Amino acid sequence: MKCNRCGAELLKSDFCPECHTDVSFYKRAAAASNTYYNKGLEQAGVRDLSGAIESLKMAVMLDKTNVSARNLLGLCYYEMGEVVEGLSHWVISSNYNSVGNPATEYIDEVQKKRTDFDEKAAAARKYNQVLENAQNENYDIALIQLKKIASHTPGFLKAQLMLALFYIEKKAYARAEKILRNVLKIDTGNAMAKRYLSEIKKSSKEAVQDQSAALPGFLKNDNPDSPDEDRKPLSGNDVIRPESGYKRTNGGLSSFLHILIGIGIGAALIFFLIVPARDRITAGRAEAQTQEMSAQLAETNDKLDSAQKQIEDLTKARDELQDQIDGGAASYNQILINAANEYLSGDDEQAAVTLAGIKNSGEALGDDAKDLYDTLVSNIGGISSDDVYSQAMEAFENSEVMRASTLFESAYAADNTNVNAVYYAARCYQSMQNTDKAKEYYQIILDDFPNSDYVDTAQDYIDSM
Amino acid sequence: MINFEEELKKFRPSTEADEAEKAVINNNSPDMTDLFYKMIEDVDLHIVKQRNS
Numbered sequence: 061m062k063c064n065r066c067g068a069e070l071l072k073s074d075f076c077p078e079c080h081t082d083v084s085f086y087k088r089a090a091a092a093s094n095t096y097y098n099k100g101l102e103q104a105g106v107r108d109l110s111g112a113i114e115s116l117k118m119a120v121m122l123d124k125t126n127v128s129a130r131n132l133l134g135l136c137y138y139e140m141g142e143v144v145e146g147l148s149h150w151v152i153s154s155n156y157n158s159v160g161n162p163a164t165e166y167i168d169e170v171q172k173k174r175t176d177f178d179e180k181a182a183a184a185r186k187y188n189q190v191l192e193n194a195q196n197e198n199y200d201i202a203l204i205q206l207k208k209i210a211s212h213t214p215g216f217l218k219a220q221l222m223l224a225l226f227y228i229e230k231k232a233y234a235r236a237e238k239i240l241r242n243v244l245k246i247d248t249g250n251a252m253a254k255r256y257l258s259e260i261k262k263s264s265k266e267a268v269q270d271q272s273a274a275l276p277g278f279l280k281n282d283n284p285d286s287p288d289e290d291r292k293p294l295s296g297n298d299v300i301r302p303e304s305g306y307k308r309t310n311g312g313l314s315s316f317l318h319i320l321i322g323i324g325i326g327a328a329l330i331f332f333l334i335v336p337a338r339d340r341i342t343a344g345r346a347e348a349q350t351q352e353m354s355a356q357l358a359e360t361n362d363k364l365d366s367a368q369k370q371i372e373d374l375t376k377a378r379d380e381l382q383d384q385i386d387g388g389a390a391s392y393n394q395i396l397i398n399a400a401n402e403y404l405s406g407d408d409e410q411a412a413v414t415l416a417g418i419k420n421s422g423e424a425l426g427d428d429a430k431d432l433y434d435t436l437v438s439n440i441g442g443i444s445s446d447d448v449y450s451q452a453m454e455a456f457e458n459s460e461v462m463r464a465s466t467l468f469e470s471a472y473a474a475d476n477t478n479v480n481a482v483y484y485a486a487r488c489y490q491s492m493q494n495t496d497k498a499k500e501y502y503q504i505i506l507d508d509f510p511n512s513d514y515v516d517t518a519q520d521y522i523d524s525m
Numbered sequence: 526m527i528n529f530e531e532e533l534k535k536f537r538p539s540t541e542a543d544e545a546e547k548a549v550i551n552n553n554s555p556d557m558t559d560l561f562y563k564m565i566e567d568v569d570l571h572i573v574k575q576r577n578s
Contacts, residue, residue, distance in 0.1 A: 064558055086558045124556035144540040148548035155553075184539040194533055222536055229529045252535075259527050 093123035108249030127153045141216030143180040183213040445475035479509040
């Protein structure tokens with residue numbers, strides 16, 4: 061036995077040789093824990109899982125480091141379908157002792173058979189939904205879901221017991237009994253299953269007694285008015301002949317009447333008993349099918365609505381992107397046309413400046429536009445972003461703010477890392493009282509150049525708007 | 526005689542996979558030995574306080 065504080069091996073003394081803690085109580089608790097563990101082991105050996113769980117819970121309550129008790133407790137839970145509970149006990153057990161502990165093997169086994177575990181965990185989740193439905197009195201939906209769970213995971217005892225309860229309520233005693241016998245095969249000491257089974261037997265006995273009490277009088281043997289027959293004393297020559305029950309009928313008419321009465325009774329039985337019962341069964345099946353299909357229909361409708369919304373969102377996004385592309389292409393095409401007009405009118409310098417605005421945006425142009433762009437560049441020669449920027453600064457210093465703003469825009473379009481071009485473009489628009497364009501360019505500084513020196517100025521301007 | 530609603534109330538929810546962490550914490554609660562040592566500590570503390578006052 062090891063000390064529960066420091067893990068040192070304990071001796072006969074009531075004090076730990078290492079940490080000197082008083083371990084007398086712990087020793088007694090551990091001994092009691094082992095007693096309960098042995099009892100639990102015995103019960104588990106005869107498949108009394110419910111009883112074993114109670115004993116093992118006591119064992120663990122007395123000594124939480126009793127890994128054998130914990131491992132067995134986990135096994136019992138796992139066998140009853142409570143896989144998460146079982147796994148949690150194995151995890152705790154492997155925490156206390158990871159060397160040579162079967163719990164680590166159990167955990168590895170569960171991880172290897174992951175699909176099996178996931179199936180059982182899903183069954184637990186569905187069972188909780190069934191419980192909720194049943195508590196909200198949606199019994200029909202609960203029963204449909206419960207049947208599915210019970211058929212997929214027959215080892216999940218809670219679900220089986222609840223299904224048996226539903227069958228008892230519907231007086232389907234034969235089905236309930238079958239389920240309960242299967243439960244008792246897995247857990248021989250399950251008190252709930254035993255109680256339900258005894259209730260079924262009681263209800264079946266009462267049903268049989270009621271049936272016999274309802275028998276017509278001519279089938280009962282209680283005729284007190286039959287006269288006593290005079291009996292002569294027997295002599296030695298008398299022959300005792302057993303009384304025959306056979307009586308001759310009076311003739312064809314009474315036979316015919318009897319036959320007619322028999323046919324009438326038979327027809328009445330069919331009409332009043334068999335046909336309504338068959339109709340009830342058919343109606344019940346139809347109703348169950350209708351409800352199942354309604355549930356499926358509702359699920360399908362939800363999926364459909366969700367898919368429809370996705371389509372609408374994607375269409376909207378596509379249209380917005382298309383507008384951007386079109387807008388982009390349209391604006392670049394316009395720049396190209398302007399550059400072509402400037403070239404044709406002989407202003408090569410201005411055409412080069414205009415062309416610089418679409419220098420880095422070749423992908424936005426179509427094939428024909430690209431050909432025109434290449435032709436113009438080869439005839440005019442390119443102009444660098446720095447040259448455009450220099451011209452823009454010159455214009456700005458000469459207070460030609462409108463021309464400067466256009467040139468700064470072109471310089472930025474040609475080189476989108478030129479924060480100075482952005483800043484001065486914003487300054488130009490600000491001085492022209494074009495607050496929308498100024499705000500746009502200041503926002504570019506905040507979004508794309510957060511580390512530049514112009515950030516404070518940009519933020520102040522935007523805050524003042 | 527089985528009362529359906531009363532029997533239904535006896536069914537408790539099953540632990541789901543999402544609640545595994547909570548299950549580990551709940552199942553690893555202090556045992557009798559922990560409670561006993563805690564009581565001893567509380568008694569010791571009480572005695573020390575009385576001596577100091």
